Amino acid sequence: MLTYDLSQRGGTPLYEYLYSQIRQDIIDGILQAGERLPSKRDLARHLGVGVITVANAYDQLLMEGFIRSEERRGFFVENVSGYRRKPPKPVAPKEEPPEEPDEEFFADFKANRSGVSHFPASIWSRYMREALSLPTDNLLKTIPYNGLLELRCAIAGYLSRSRGIEVAPSQIIIGAGTEYLYGRLMQMIGSGTTIAFEEPGYQRLVSISESYGCKGRNIPIDEEGLIVSELEKTEAAAVHVSPANHFPTGIAMPIQRRLDLFKWANRTKDRLIIEDDYDSEFRFNGKARVPLFAQDANQKVIYINTFSKSLVPSLRISYMVLPPRLLKRYVETLSFYSCTVSSFEQYALARFIDEGHFERHINRMRNFYRGQRQLLLNALEESPLGKISTAIEHNAGTHFMLRVDTALSGKQIKEAGREQNLNISLISDYYLNPDEVDSRTLVINYAGIEPHHVNEVLARLGSIFPECG
């Protein structure tokens, strides 16, 4: 007769413990295929438990297929010899890729920290609390595919006030990050299509396009942005541009080039422009440029922007605006995708925008960045590094470029930087083939540099270069 020490069961219910013991005996072959189990009544008497306990344990074993019941004959062990005998070992540490190294640099010119210490956490917190205390029906139910109406209305208002774009909330689609929305666009455009990108640029979008089966094609830029005549030479059906503030150069596309781009787009029905308005909020002199979307008469432009940069990187909320013609296509083919942003954060952001906090935050950050940039540029001019380098900047974004007159290679600059605990970013990082590019131009993202560290950062940066003396 089966015997188990039921006092060993700890907090587990009796029937469950009994079930797991019998189950283990079957897996281990102690109870063999075809063997008959004692009747419920007999086993209950033997173990000193209620019949219902044994019945529950047998039921569970039956349901899972470890035993079968034959009418009037009782319960029999099934053949489960193919079943793995041991529970899987936890993955050995050597097999697992290392956790993302949490390196802390003294200055990280690469990090997209965008002044995180300025994020108005207490105001945000207030709206999150408000969202959480709303009547449940509003926020807890399933979110529309394109996001909460409240947030789409708030964004439409912001776009009208700040970017000269007049759209209906239904044209806006909210998603968890630009990459996410970009993926949907790639699916709408269709695999096999060639997509053009500005080079230098954010090469990750090229990878994403290719992961969707599209062909990425880099197009060089000049001092007015993407060279449209080079674009004409490709088979591209769509082009990704940031006309208000090219990344990482900060170039803004002047009107003639914009007209050229429209000419390219209007030549065939299917050509599209994906306008990434990333970082357009941070332009320090003059007004932000009017987006292409607002100048587009032929429903060719898709506008895309994110709150991860303008508010805080850890908030994964981006949006895109589609012209009606393309919206129709999107709704027909891709609106089965659920919205990827939690409704609490959508609601909080809607209130944050509607109450004016977003625009106040942008203004505050613009002033902060302007000061930070000037502080760094001034300190640079007075530092030894200033004598062997030239800052190249277009009064935009949270970074500038620094061309250094040095004999070091890009690799050497990065390695020497690491020794100084600096995470160096080079313009060549934004090219498809970094090795083919002159890499002595640094991209200085100053958003994460503490103002009281500026002199120390420049001293460390200078010490990398032998030419600095």
Next chain:
Amino acid sequence: MLTYDLSQRGGTPLYEYLYSQIRQDIIDGILQAGERLPSKRDLARHLGVGVITVANAYDQLLMEGFIRSEERRGFFVENVSGYRRKPPKPVAPKEEPPEEPDEEFFADFKANRSGVSHFPASIWSRYMREALSLPTDNLLKTIPYNGLLELRCAIAGYLSRSRGIEVAPSQIIIGAGTEYLYGRLMQMIGSGTTIAFEEPGYQRLVSISESYGCKGRNIPIDEEGLIVSELEKTEAAAVHVSPANHFPTGIAMPIQRRLDLFKWANRTKDRLIIEDDYDSEFRFNGKARVPLFAQDANQKVIYINTFSKSLVPSLRISYMVLPPRLLKRYVETLSFYSCTVSSFEQYALARFIDEGHFERHINRMRNFYRGQRQLLLNALEESPLGKISTAIEHNAGTHFMLRVDTALSGKQIKEAGREQNLNISLISDYYLNPDEVDSRTLVINYAGIEPHHVNEVLARLGSIFPECG
């Protein structure tokens, strides 16, 4: 000389107002291509403003390409005749697709509300506040591609305690919803691949696979789940199953069928099983079934689950667990994708799990659903509808099936339901070709039905069927 009424400018800075007036005149053709603008000094004197104001306005026009500067000759209007003259009209209402109808049903058997009124909003709120008040450096910086370590550790602990799965946190990848993670998997598996699905099942995943260029292939089920011999007949390289709790039937896959599935997977190196453990938390008798992932000796199974169902639909947090072999492949090919969940919510969820609230919530909801189910089944038995119908249920999930002995077609049932303000769901909705399936089986998702509405809901439901008398 250019004349503008600068008193009309409202709150706009002088230079910006002047810039926009000149810009508009250029666009409107009032200032023509080639025309020379007055010198800064002359225009400043004429308008009674400072030279610096005019200089700033000209600078902006220069930067945007509306005018050019010729040395010693002054400023000239550029040819911008291709520029659209009128700002784009807001999209006419008729052109835009209607907002998602916010239909409110008296009972919605389709809605995935999962007892939203039980969501412990105040506890959640506490952890959100905590997340928002943490030192900024922790939560505001960019999130690792696979999610916050804190949350991955919490999930690893939960899986060990509740699902018998022992994994390292680095094997877990967090994403904004199951569909999102599913998309990444489709990309890893590769377009062109055939993926098999249980039918009936969640057809949306088939659409998603196809939107990634994979071929979806439905496989019929019997009372033990997916029929593996049918799977063998296909070219599928991966199969999507919910062995703990098939949706919508609630069938749990017994061990022999699981062994068959492993045999299929182990036959070639590349075959994979995607185990969707959706709703496995809600099984009312017996323990939840051990996941395939825990029984897999050959790194064939990818485990996927969501908090949107077990906690609240508006929270878009799901996760998948990869065996080391596949994790390596994922890291190499797809880890350039940024994490799509905000770090605040990740942190709050980690704390919520670590402090035991998640498992308490699951237990509370399991009891609630069990009671709700019993209430509905009892009321059904006593109602006229009970006389012409049979409930089919496997003690799992937040729904059961109801086979109705009626002459009505599926379409008629739905239409009559709508008249009673009921949103009806049919088993045929979960087939690729609903028309080919006997559709007189309803799927009754009772998660969103208020207990005090149960009798009224059943009365309305019964009134649909002429047979109910």
